Amino acid sequence: MELRRKISVIVPCFNEEESLETFNKTLLQFLPGNYDYEVIYVNDGSRDNTFQVILNLAKDNQHIKYISFSRNFGHQNALKAGYDFASGDCAISLDADLQHPPAVIPELIARWEEGFEIVNTIRADHDSISYTKKLSSGIFYQIMRKLSDVNIENGMADFRLIDKKVLKQLKLFSENYLFFRGIIPWMGFRQAIVPFKANERFAGTTKYTFKKMLKFATSGVTSFSVKPLRLSIYLGFMFAFLAFMYGLYATYAFLFTDQAVTGWTSVILSVLFVGGINLLMLGIIGEYLGKLFIENKRRPNYLISETNLIE
Ligand code: UDP
Ligand code: MG
Numbered sequence: 001m002e003l004r005r006k007i008s009v010i011v012p013c014f015n016e017e018e019s020l021e022t023f024n025k026t027l028l029q030f031l032p033g034n035y036d037y038e039v040i041y042v043n044d045g046s047r048d049n050t051f052q053v054i055l056n057l058a059k060d061n062q063h064i065k066y067i068s069f070s071r072n073f074g075h076q077n078a079l080k081a082g083y084d085f086a087s088g089d090c091a092i093s094l095d096a097d098l099q100h101p102p103a104v105i106p107e108l109i110a111r112w113e114e115g116f117e118i119v120n121t122i123r124a125d126h127d128s129i130s131y132t133k134k135l136s137s138g139i140f141y142q143i144m145r146k147l148s149d150v151n152i153e154n155g156m157a158d159f160r161l162i163d164k165k166v167l168k169q170l171k172l173f174s175e176n177y178l179f180f181r182g183i184i185p186w187m188g189f190r191q192a193i194v195p196f197k198a199n200e201r202f203a204g205t206t207k208y209t210f211k212k213m214l215k216f217a218t219s220g221v222t223s224f225s226v227k228p229l230r231l232s233i234y235l236g237f238m239f240a241f242l243a244f245m246y247g248l249y250a251t252y253a254f255l256f257t258d259q260a261v262t263g264w265t266s267v268i269l270s271v272l273f274v275g276g277i278n279l280l281m282l283g284i285i286g287e288y289l290g291k292l293f294i295e296n297k298r299r300p301n302y303l304i305s306e307t308n309l310i311e
Contacts, residue, residue, distance in 0.1 A: 006036040007109070010082030010093040012075050013054070014044040018203035019097050020053045024064075030102040032109060040065045040082045040309070041096075045072030051306075058308060070303040075207070076178040076216075077301045079158060083170050085309050092161045098202040100159035107194055108161040117163040117189040123155035124195045140217050148224035150186045153193065160184065176295050179220045186224075222287055229288060232281035239274065 009027065013020065024039070031037050041054045043066060051068055058064040067081050079093055090112055094100035104121065111119045141154045158180060162170070166189055173183060185191070208216070221228065254260045 004034065004036045005090075006038065006088040007031065008082075008086035008088030008091040009037065009039045010042065010079060010086060010091055011039065011096050012042045012044055012078030012082065012093075013046060013050050013096045014072060014075070014078070014207045015046045015048045015050060016096040016204060017046070017049040017053050019201075020050065020057070022202060023096050023098055023102075024057050026098065027102045027105075030105050032106055035109075036088075038063050038065055038086075038088060040067060040085060042066075042078040042081050043068040044074065044078040045069045065309050066307060067304055067309060068306040070305040073302040074212075075158070076180060079180055080173075080178055080301050081304070083162075083167060085307075086167060089164050090161055091164075091167055092159075094159045097204065099198050099200070100157060101196060101199055104159075104194065104196045111192045111194060112161050112163065114192075115190060116192040117166050118184060118187070118191040119161040120153070120184065120191060120193045121157050121159045121196050122153050122193055123157050123198045136213065140220070143217075144182070144220055144224070147221050147227045148182065150182050150224055152181055152185055156181050156185075157196075157198075159196070163189075165189070174298070174301065175223070176299065176301060177219045177223045177291060178301065179216075179223050182220060182224045218287070222291060226288070228284050231284065235277055235281070239277070 009031070011023070011027075016023075020041075027039065041057070041064065043051045043054055051066075054064075054066045054068075058066055065085075067085060069078070069081070082093060083091060090109075092105060092108060094102065094105075100121070108119045108121070138154060141152055141156070144150070144152050162184070166187065169187065170183075250260075
């Protein structure tokens with residue numbers, strides 16, 4: 001008898017008590033029957049009954065595994081935990097709110113069976129995604145592509161399939177500022193892209209507040225690029241050049257004309273402007289320095305309080 005291949009499904013959950021039962025039912029319905037499977041629910045420090053719901057699901061089905069964090073460690077770290085513990089021949093990650101339709105899973109598997117080692121998905125935008133979300137994510141991907149050398153497609157989602165070969169490599173990544181949407185395209189391997197139509201959130205509200213999104217975006221940029229650090233070099237050259245030209249003019253005005261005026265406006269403007277730029281550049285350097293500081297501690301990405309994956 002041929003051994004059945006196993007699919008690991010990874011689902012990060014943060015306050016998803018209302019979605020999970022429906023999600024689980026829908027998911028199981030779309031997992032092809034000719035594979036063995038496990039579903040790993042990662043409870044990312046939910047403050048509602050999410051964990052209870054997961055425990056109930058696990059009671060009825062031995063394929064359902066859970067990892068519960070000691071507090072909220074964030075979506076990317078929840079994904080990392082899933083990747084760390086996944087034991088399948090491939091791992092599929094998707095959101096618990098049904099925005100990543102499980103109906104697309106058979107297609108991801110089909111591409112994997114064709115030989116692709118990473119199957120990405122991109123969100124084909126439509127009306128259920130708010131205008132501001134579309135705009136902010138559009139700007140974000142644009143900046144990411146400009147600043148880093150990683151080609152992240154617009155609307156790339158954390159809904160993807162990766163082969164166990166890739167999974168093994170991914171386990172070696174222990175950086176604290178994880179940004180899988182950048183890491184995955186960076187990794188190489190044979191990659192495919194499947195577009196999908198995002199659904200409206202099934203229940204609850206988005207867990208990505210504007211603040212979290214901004215943090216995610218800066219972390220995304222600074223994890224993949226040191227180009228912002230170079231900005232001060234370019235600006236420095238530019239201002240040195242301008243200052244030189246202005247100096248020539250000022251000397252000329254002083255020596256050869258009687259127009260060497262008491263220039264309060266020009267002095268105050270240049271002092272404030274250059275001061276502002278200085279602070280900005282210091283801030284950018286500080287951002288990287290802070291990251292170095294945190295990364296250097298080598299703290300674990302997450303702490304597990306309960307799981308049925310380790311006996
Ligand atoms: N999530 C998480 N930890 C967090 C924030 C979100 O595990 O700190 C999970 C959340 O439960 C969901 C997925 O990550 O399954 C995506 O979050 P959400 O749907 O809120 O983001 P959006 O789709 O609005 O970008
Ligand atoms: Mg969502």
